[in-house]
Amino acid sequence: MILREGLAGVTVRGVAAEAGWSTGSLRHYFKNQHELQAYVVQATTDTLRRRVLPRVQRPRTAGSVVEGIAAIVQEMLPLDAERREEYALWSAVVEWERQHPPEGGSTAWNDQRALYRQCITFMRGYEPVRDPDQATLPHPDDQVELWAAILHTFVDGLASQLMNTPGEMSADTVAPLLRSLLEAVPPAGLDRRAHQP
Amino acid sequence: MILREGLAGVTVRGVAAEAGWSTGSLRHYFKNQHELQAYVVQATTDTLRRRVLPRVQRPRTAGSVVEGIAAIVQEMLPLDAERREEYALWSAVVEWERQHPPEGGSTAWNDQRALYRQCITFMRGYEPVRDPDQATLPHPDDQVELWAAILHTFVDGLASQLMNTPGEMSADTVAPLLRSLLEAVPPAGLDRRAHQP
DNA sequence: CAGTTAATAACACGCCCGTGCTATTTAAAA
C-alpha cells in the first residue's frame, strides 16, 4: 500500500479491507490512524535494517581494493527491482518523517555514515574496526571523515538519480562513476599534497 | 499548497477556495483535476527555471578556479529558507512525475547536466562554451563527461541530504566537502595517470 | 438594442475517509 499510494494512503479502512478484517477490529489494536501509520513506519524501518545489514556483510569476491569497496557500495543502490522497491519504501518513510517529525532523532543516517567510514578506513590502509558500535564514532584521521562524508553524499546522489531519472542513470552508468570517485580518494601519507604549490 | 500537502493535495475545491473562486468557475478553465495538476507542474517548472538560470549566470567574485566553481554550485543548493522552498517544490514535482510519467521526457536533468559539464570544461582549461544549446551535447573529452556526471551526482546527494537530514548536513558542512571533491577533479593532460603502475 | 457566447456560481450525487458508538462472538478465568 505504501508503494502504491505513499504513507498518506495507509488508511484504516484500506488496511482493514486488505487484511480481511473490519475497521472496528483493526481499531482495537490501533485506536488512531496516526498510531497505525507510526507502527507502519517503525515496522518498515526495522524490516529494512534487517534486510540491508546482512547484505553488506556477505563474503567479498577477490579483486582490487577499489573493486571490493565498489561491490559493497553497489549492494546499497537501487539497481534491480527488489532494491528499487526497498528504496521507494525507505524514501516514503523519510518523506513522512519530514512532515511528521518523530520524537527521537532518526538513526538511519548514522548507520549509513558508519558504513562509509569503514570503507574509507579500509581504503586508506587502516585496520578495519571490528566492533560495529565503534564505527559510529568519528575516525581520528580527518581525511577519513572527509572522504566518508563525500562517499556517503555521492551514494545518496546515485540512489536519487537511479530512482528519479532511471532513463539517464542505469546500472551500467553507475559502475565507472563509482570506481572513478573511489580512485580519487587520496592514499594515506599524502595529506599535505594539496597544500604544496 | 504543494509545499503544505504535496501535489496530491492540489485539489479542485482547495484551489478554488484559496483563490476566492467557486469550483464551477475553476472548472471552466481546467475541466479535470488532472488538467489542473498538469498545469501546476508546468507552471512550477517554468517558474523555477526562470528563477534558477539567472542565478548561476551572475558575475562571479574573484578567487581560485575551484572557489569560483564551488560558488556556482552552492547557488544550486537548498542552503537557505528560500532555496529549501524551491527545492521542496521541485522534488514534489519530480515525485509526481514519477507516478504519472509525462508524454515527453523531462528536460530538467539535461539542463542540470549541461551546467556541470560547463563547470568541468572550465576546470580542465578548455574554452567555456558560449552557446547554451551546445552545452547540452557531450564533450569530446571523456574525462569531462565522467567528472561532470560525478559532480552532478554529488550535488544531487548534497541537496538530498540537506533536505532530508538538515541536522547532519548544514551549510557549513557543505563547503569543505564540495571543495575537496572539486580538487579531486584531475587536471587536463594526465588522462593516462591511472593506467600507469 | 437583441442575441449569443463566455464566465461565474451553485447545487447534487456518489465515493472514500476518520471516528465514535454499540452489538456480537470468542476465549479465558473463576
Place this chain on the structure above:
DNA sequence: TTTTAAATAGCACGGGCGTGTTATTAACTG
C-alpha cells in the same frame, strides 16, 4: 458452568473530494 474481559464486527455521523448538471451574470457581436 457461569462470569468476565478481549476480540471482532457493524453501523452512523460528519466531512472532504471529483464531477456532472443547471442556473445566473458578464461581455461581446451583429
